[in-house]
Amino acid sequence: MAQRSFKHVTVTLWSIAILATSVVSAVAAQAADVDTKSHAAVKPATLEWSRLTTTQRQALQPLASSWPSLSEVQKKKWITLSHNYASLTPANQQKLHQRMVEWAALTPKQRTLARLNFSQTQQVTPEDKAERWEIYQSLTPEQKKALAASVPKLPLAPKVAKPATPTRVTSIVRPASAALAASAPR
Secondary structure, three states, X not given: OOOOOHHHHHHHHHHHHHHHHHXXXXXXXXXXXXXXXXXXXXXXXXXXXXXXXXXXXXXXXXXXXXXXXXXXXXXXXXXXXXXXXXXXXHHHHHHHHHHHHHHHHOOHHHHHHHHHHHHHHOOOOHHHHHHHHHHHHOOOHHHHHHHHHOOOOOXXXXXXXXXXXXXXXXXXXXXXXXXXXXXXXX
């Protein structure tokens, strides 16, 4: 167990961090056995902040200032998440609001990376997660700092090589007098 590589622990650290940040959302989604058909039928007019219910506005309060700039798809996802807000404990409501603020502050690139990391953590067994967490906990504070600093930056898309010199397609244009001379009968 102590033989695990530093890089392996780095990946594990990020996996655990992403898993921890998404637990509240996952638990909330499972706890609310909500009919998804009713959420798909949300009309664009009801997506305006002023037309949301009091409960929805309370649940989505951290997003109030950025609500007009969200896309229709994003608004529908946040509204779906808000349906079980009232059933959460006050501590979980506060945690959900904190996570909403953190998520809204991420750039699209960071969100994509977070989704990628989350999907990777879903593939790790609970036993392996526990083992990795135990390894991380056994590190000294200096090792934890070094580990955090050594996290590799993952590319989000493959780099595409640009052609060295652009190719130009040109057509030959004849002067009008030359065109007339060529088409004249002889």
